[in-house]
Amino acid sequence: MIPHDDRKPTIEGVLAAARRIAEIVPPTPLLPLEIHGTQCFIKAENLQPVGAFKIRGGWNRLSQIPAEDMARGVVGASSGNHAQGVAWAAKRLGMPATIVMPNDAPAVKADNVRALGATIVPYERLSEDRDAIAASLCEQTGATFVHAYGDSWVIEGQGTAGVEVAAQRAERGLPAPTRFVAPCGGGGLTAGLALACPEAEIIPVEPEGWDDVTRSLIAGEILSVGSNPPSTSCDALQTLATRPINFDILQRRASPGVTVTDRDIREAQRFAFSRLKLVLEPGGAAALAAALAGKVPIDAGTTLILSGGNVDAQGFAAVIGSAD
Amino acid sequence: MIPHDDRKPTIEGVLAAARRIAEIVPPTPLLPLEIHGTQCFIKAENLQPVGAFKIRGGWNRLSQIPAEDMARGVVGASSGNHAQGVAWAAKRLGMPATIVMPNDAPAVKADNVRALGATIVPYERLSEDRDAIAASLCEQTGATFVHAYGDSWVIEGQGTAGVEVAAQRAERGLPAPTRFVAPCGGGGLTAGLALACPEAEIIPVEPEGWDDVTRSLIAGEILSVGSNPPSTSCDALQTLATRPINFDILQRRASPGVTVTDRDIREAQRFAFSRLKLVLEPGGAAALAAALAGKVPIDAGTTLILSGGNVDAQGFAAVIGSAD
Numbered sequence: 001m002i003p004h005d006d007r008k009p010t011i012e013g014v015l016a017a018a019r020r021i022a023e024i025v026p027p028t029p030l031l032p033l034e035i036h037g038t039q040c041f042i043k044a045e046n047l048q049p050v051g052a053f054k055i056r057g058g059w060n061r062l063s064q065i066p067a068e069d070m071a072r073g074v075v076g077a078s079s080g081n082h083a084q085g086v087a088w089a090a091k092r093l094g095m096p097a098t099i100v101m102p103n104d105a106p107a108v109k110a111d112n113v114r115a116l117g118a119t120i121v122p123y124e125r126l127s128e129d130r131d132a133i134a135a136s137l138c139e140q141t142g143a144t145f146v147h148a149y150g151d152s153w154v155i156e157g158q159g160t161a162g163v164e165v166a167a168q169r170a171e172r173g174l175p176a177p178t179r180f181v182a183p184c185g186g187g188g189l190t191a192g193l194a195l196a197c198p199e200a201e202i203i204p205v206e207p208e209g210w211d212d213v214t215r216s217l218i219a220g221e222i223l224s225v226g227s228n229p230p231s232t233s234c235d236a237l238q239t240l241a242t243r244p245i246n247f248d249i250l251q252r253r254a255s256p257g258v259t260v261t262d263r264d265i266r267e268a269q270r271f272a273f274s275r276l277k278l279v280l281e282p283g284g285a286a287a288l289a290a291a292l293a294g295k296v297p298i299d300a301g302t303t304l305i306l307s308g309g310n311v312d313a314q315g316f317a318a319v320i321g322s323a324d
Numbered sequence: 325m326i327p328h329d330d331r332k333p334t335i336e337g338v339l340a341a342a343r344r345i346a347e348i349v350p351p352t353p354l355l356p357l358e359i360h361g362t363q364c365f366i367k368a369e370n371l372q373p374v375g376a377f378k379i380r381g382g383w384n385r386l387s388q389i390p391a392e393d394m395a396r397g398v399v400g401a402s403s404g405n406h407a408q409g410v411a412w413a414a415k416r417l418g419m420p421a422t423i424v425m426p427n428d429a430p431a432v433k434a435d436n437v438r439a440l441g442a443t444i445v446p447y448e449r450l451s452e453d454r455d456a457i458a459a460s461l462c463e464q465t466g467a468t469f470v471h472a473y474g475d476s477w478v479i480e481g482q483g484t485a486g487v488e489v490a491a492q493r494a495e496r497g498l499p500a501p502t503r504f505v506a507p508c509g510g511g512g513l514t515a516g517l518a519l520a521c522p523e524a525e526i527i528p529v530e531p532e533g534w535d536d537v538t539r540s541l542i543a544g545e546i547l548s549v550g551s552n553p554p555s556t557s558c559d560a561l562q563t564l565a566t567r568p569i570n571f572d573i574l575q576r577r578a579s580p581g582v583t584v585t586d587r588d589i590r591e592a593q594r595f596a597f598s599r600l601k602l603v604l605e606p607g608g609a610a611a612l613a614a615a616l617a618g619k620v621p622i623d624a625g626t627t628l629i630l631s632g633g634n635v636d637a638q639g640f641a642a643v644i645g646s647a648d
Contacts, residue, residue, distance in 0.1 A: 047353065274432065313645055317645040320637040320640065
């Protein structure tokens with residue numbers, strides 16, 4: 001059973017999280033970008049210390065663990081970015097961390113998690129339930145389970161990216177953000193952005209065949225990815241289903257999303273390399289891929305979230321070295 | 325003969341340039357970075373619209389050309405980054421631009437210059453004098469020659485990177501910058517930083533065998549690189565000699581610099597890829613390379629300038645795909 005809390009994520013919680021995050025990391029850059037002649041913005045979350053936005057939710061969750069529970073540590077389950085966010089926060093707070101991680105996770109993510117002092121428990125992505133393994137570990141040790149997206153503090157933490165965008169726009173004399181296009185796995189980031197910026201449209205972007213959130217939004221109930229989903233380069237977005245805490249928010253606020261192909265993703269990674277001088281992992285390039293492919297509307301109020309850049313060198317070299 | 329002006333670059337000129345630059349591009353990110361356990365900062369000039377800091381000097385120079393001279397256009401000579409800065413500014417100002425560019429320049433740089441609407445005149449890097457070719461073109465057409473570094477407005481423009489760093493530090497409650505480590509070709513950036521931040525130490529970093537500025541600083545007079553310099557990956561830093569307008573400033577302000585090897589550069593490019601999620605061209609990685617190799621002192625007052633990211637995909641793929 002997956003532990004849960006009855007605490008609801010709120011905009012007040014996002015704002016409190018934003019104050020906590022501002023104490024530990026500077027805002028990531030919000031950069032102007034013209035796509036097909038239209039000006040929009042990108043938020044470079046790949047430039048976070050752990051190479052992904054997940055440091056936000058990880059820090060917000062771990063820093064709120066009661067003092068008496070800290071010594072027993074935390075357990076997370078993640079293909080690698082949430083893992084690094086949790087491991088980074090745990091190291092800084094002096095807590096032990098264990099990460100349940102699929103055995104096909106990119107080496108760079110596993111290496112970074114180990115370098116941050118966390119212990120990795122591997123599992124088989126499609127045949128084992130990572131959350132169940134994590135919950136079992138917590139029962140044994142009394143550690144706190146930190147869900148990758150179905151957690152109120154995590155959602156509020158991810159939403160701080162939206163608070164930053166709003167503040168950065170205001171500093172430049174621009175009106176409030178009107179649209180976020182964001183990579184979507186379980187819906188932690190998209191739900192957080194929806195809370196942070198209640199007036200903005202939220203468009204989730206999922207890999208082809210892993211569009212459970214979009215299908216759920218259309219169906220009006222939580223649906224899972226099929227039992228035999230296609231392969232995708234987006235390791236960070238391979239979540240099997242969103243959770244009620246995320247879906248309750250997204251159902252009220254998000255547009256049904258769009259899907260991108262691995263080819264769209266590679267195009268976006270090459271564009272980021274050659275034009276933006278940014279390294280993006282496949283999942284981190286999903287929103288940019290959707291914009292470049294003309295699959296989402298963009299305008300001067302739109303921010304594309306570049307969510308992460310943790311990609312193995314060989315794979316990245318192959319992508320930028322080819323043109324397909 | 326190379327045209328020159330008697331106008332001296334000044335800190336007031338740098339501050340005026342900073343106001344002009346602020347109107348057209350947002351500040352590039354100043355990001356914290358820990359190297360060998362010591363905290364310092366990096367200034368990500370590779371994230372400029374043309375992928376390099378040269379947009380600063382290009383814009384500052386071209387925007388000051390008298391109205392009656394604008395229609396006759398500009399001529400620049402550059403391996404590609406100054407070229408793009410000039411071409412970008414010329415396009416925005418509606419001026420024709422011609423760039424004298426070595427025939428071994430990275431394809432990405434030539435492509436970008438053409439995409440910005442400029443005309444390229446190729447030359448042989450080691451046997452022809454690019455400045456003489458450019459000067460001759462100007463005599464024929466009446467175009468304004470924009471030297472890549474030996475120009476007061478260009479120097480003042482490049483110095484605006486230092487103004488931004490000082491402002492970004494102040495916004496975060498940090499004291500004024502005390503040291504800049506910067507890639508050095510002809511000395512436009514280093515001279516500009518020296519003017520912008522009169523209290524800061526300036527350390528130029530040059531490729532091995534192309535350390536004419538360091539040798540000049542030690543000798544107390546301008547020396548050229550030897551007649552048969554070694555090959556270097558740093559196409560952007562292959563200038564044969566600095567010029568009096570730069571040297572006069574550097575002699576008063578800069579420490580004799582340090583040199584980095586192509587191997588140091590590759591290490592820095594890989595570090596930027598895997599840890600910073602930033603794409604750096606060889607020359608743009610020189611200051612980071614010096615810091616990683618322990619060749620320069622760093623501390624919390626130190627900023628390493630990451631000066632550019634215009635690198636061909638095949639070459640970059642080869643660097644990140646290997647470990648040497």
